[in-house]
Amino acid sequence: MEGVHRTHFATECTKELVGKRVTLNGWVHKRRDLGGLIFLDLRDRSGRVQVVFNPEISPEAVRIAEQVRSEYVLAITGKVVEREPGTVNPNMKTGEIEIQGEQVHVFNAAKTPPFMIQDDLDVDESIRLKYRYLDLRRSKMQKTMLIRHRAMQIVRQFLDQHGFVEMETPMLTRSTPEGARDYLVPSRVHEGSFYALPQSPQLFKQLFMVAGMERYFQFARCFRDEDLRADRQPEFTQIDIEASFLPTETFLSMMEEMVAKLFKETIGVEVPRPFPRLTYQEAMERYGSDKPDLRFGMELVDLSDILRDSSFKVFSGAIASGGQVKAITVKGCADWSRKEVDNWGQVAQAFGAKGLAWMALKEGGLKGSVAKFLSEEEVAAIQKATGAETGDMLFFVADNKKVVADVLGELRVRLAKALNLIDPDRYAFAWVTEFPLLEYSEEDNRYYAMHHPFTMPMEEDVPLLETDPGRVRAKAYDMVLNGFEIGGGSQRIYQRDIQEKMFQALGLSMEDAKEKFGFLLEAFEYGAPPHGGIAFGFDRIVMLLAGRTNLRECIAFPKTTSGTCLLTEAPAPVDEQQLNDLHIQIATQK
């Protein structure tokens, strides 16, 4: 194989190398024969370069080049020459030169791939996943993987420089009593016992703080056996971070700096700091979402005060029974057809509204389902509150607080997308803070921790734990970007008295709590420092960095929504002997 070793990558072959002899290694991207010459585009990880074989230069090389087809793996030696003026390709980095092929070595042949190795691909995703190794050859996928790699390095370097220690936590661990469904791993040695794959390293990272590691991070693989959606995977990667003794403000500002650096150094985006902050309450009120997309306005406006005494009972009735009436203004859409409005009404219903009331401020006067029910004063007050002008459309939802937020929050985002109101080049970061500490479950008639039972309540709300737990706000914070939650964290409880109050609010005795969280509570008795942290959804961050819309595009070997790997066909049946070794058997259907 002497002489077949790469001297240059494809895209290193530019005008500076003209006259030099190079050896390239790579794949045949395409071949075409023209006027007795053979043209090959040779592709490697760096990109592509054109090679031309001329019988007058090397009949032997032509003879071999004639045999090769797309995706053959070659070594090519030849001289870098300038292209004829008319054949320069300004779209290619190497478009001013070509390689005059002198020798070809075929490392390997290739069958015709099931789809072309090109970016604009109209092929079923299942085929792409089955042949992922071919899909990953496409430059778009390579670019995404390289962004992922670069992102990992930037984050690691930042955290290292800020004194965070990368530490690994077990994958074979213990099933957690609260939370999502666990993936279980039967033990061969301990008959009838199971490991669980971690949903997150939460308990371990808090133990690192008790252990005095002070600043920890990990790119942690996490597992949740939940029903999957397009943006969920059974296994996912989170950037897991925890710190002791750090004031929250210092910590949040550090995280902003890290994320800004990440966006700057991967995709060249300047992220202004500090990030704006919204309380949970404000986010829900103005955007109907705890992860608002702040790239556009179209805020929700509360009209309850205006419509409390309205003669339109749909509105006043909802308010009287403790609900709200809120509206969003769709600029310049007063002329929408009935059909168009109905379509949005169906969306509203799909997200829980009984109906979508509307009013179009047309040149000629008001139109719409509620126009005739509102008084002139009410209309004037609504226009003032919403800022709606002639030519605008108003959508109203009257219902309880949750439905109003869900429906208008969803409509807001969908309308903005439909109307192209979103600048795809904008990256609107924010912190959402002061989340409720607890959520009430009507079903179980008890409170559950919204985040987890070690989340610190805000100092001024601690007394409420005993009197009105639902109103207690947590020292929790989510980082949101363009409508996605990309990270979430909190300060943790480290004082025993607050922890006990928390458990009481959750209806757990200290004994019950020890039963459930024994080793962490015990650890806290040996000198737990004040600490807190965050976990970023790394796959999602990569998705946003790479401008993709699906998590599967950002993971090298993802699973389908049914949890299948189409390449390896995992999961699969196993040998009886394997099950015997593990002391389990397939349960007969019940």
Next chain:
Amino acid sequence: MEGVHRTHFATECTKELVGKRVTLNGWVHKRRDLGGLIFLDLRDRSGRVQVVFNPEISPEAVRIAEQVRSEYVLAITGKVVEREPGTVNPNMKTGEIEIQGEQVHVFNAAKTPPFMIQDDLDVDESIRLKYRYLDLRRSKMQKTMLIRHRAMQIVRQFLDQHGFVEMETPMLTRSTPEGARDYLVPSRVHEGSFYALPQSPQLFKQLFMVAGMERYFQFARCFRDEDLRADRQPEFTQIDIEASFLPTETFLSMMEEMVAKLFKETIGVEVPRPFPRLTYQEAMERYGSDKPDLRFGMELVDLSDILRDSSFKVFSGAIASGGQVKAITVKGCADWSRKEVDNWGQVAQAFGAKGLAWMALKEGGLKGSVAKFLSEEEVAAIQKATGAETGDMLFFVADNKKVVADVLGELRVRLAKALNLIDPDRYAFAWVTEFPLLEYSEEDNRYYAMHHPFTMPMEEDVPLLETDPGRVRAKAYDMVLNGFEIGGGSQRIYQRDIQEKMFQALGLSMEDAKEKFGFLLEAFEYGAPPHGGIAFGFDRIVMLLAGRTNLRECIAFPKTTSGTCLLTEAPAPVDEQQLNDLHIQIATQK
């Protein structure tokens, strides 16, 4: 909490800060009261500093300091002052100063820990593992974890700079047909099917090469459900690396550079390059091991030619039946007592020898079990071959090749340790190359791949695949250090014709092979580049860097040899409902 936030780490408080007021956060390492003063050693991740509380400076601080005990978590504010000349502690980085305590804030109290937070610890390992969060507070453990962290960063940065892309592979994957026992994960969605946790990302990393990623790495968590020894863990971390188109020499030299950089930048050790190389055959012949400890000599010497016709039948008989007689020289130990020699004989027997023959070259003449059976010429020839001199002891083993190597290889290492022949500050790296491609199993009457079925045979040995498979050498290489294999890899087969010959040698038809390795073989048909790689045992490398002797010391939360986590008590029984969800049940004992 104003005024309690750390301004400095403990060990930042040196003479340069004298006169400055600082706030420290950390744990009470110890407290002692002396002449009305209270002395606290405050510990944080950086180390320790002494704080003194004087009622004349702050009676309030003294009042609080009186309450605190070991492992309390404090914020302390005070002035940095020089110590009295007689009280300087030259063993402490902060030994020239102390903090004059003015304010104390108790973040948290602590119960008396079950063992002292100090390096020289005489406490059962099971207690340390149960309270791992306290064990990790010890400076030796912190140092090990920091070395582990630093090692990860150095390796990553090196590989990144050399064009390797960090890519993640699935943890939920498919059970592999050959290899160690898999950990299985029952699927909830696909009834009766199972994922397997990866034993290594071998197949995926080769797919990355087919995908044109060209250079890949990952710190990969791997799982093997084997019976555990002191230096095995059910889950372990390997530095997994693969590259396309790289000449083997270039690759090995890159890996040497990486490891040298790692040892230099973590523990300041200069590693000479290039590493010496030994073929597998040479390593076995000279050291009786394929991972020889090269920090000392005591090589095995083959005496078969000398003793072939010996009248001592134990020797000549072994040689006649195809075996060997080999010896090692134990310098200066001719005076060992019979008891001492017998002890070594028992070691030899434990590793498979029928007995250990010995001969002491005493001042007064020969002694030992074989002395009287050997002729003068034989003794002279043996002395010449081994270089043994008066005062030395010779140990002989006569048996088949494998037993001779096993026993003398083991004795060599144990003797060197017992005799203190090993310089603990030496790091003797080497490559062991040309491993046999195949191993014959008498039991199954067939060959097995020694590494895996995609390991490339040496070109000149390819014809032997059909005629004498046991003699085929592989393009495989192990990196060894001080008697440990720290990394192993190979060039891979990428040509279909060689792959078919390999399968034939393994007694597999192409159809069987597709059944077992289907998706990888299919991938190879679409343009596989020449590629190869290596995997380093990261836990073991950390062990050697940190000067530890047990892998458990190098993993934050390790498992015991029975696969138990003593902290979380994993594995553990789970709810019936969880098993129902997964369509499995505990098998009744058979």
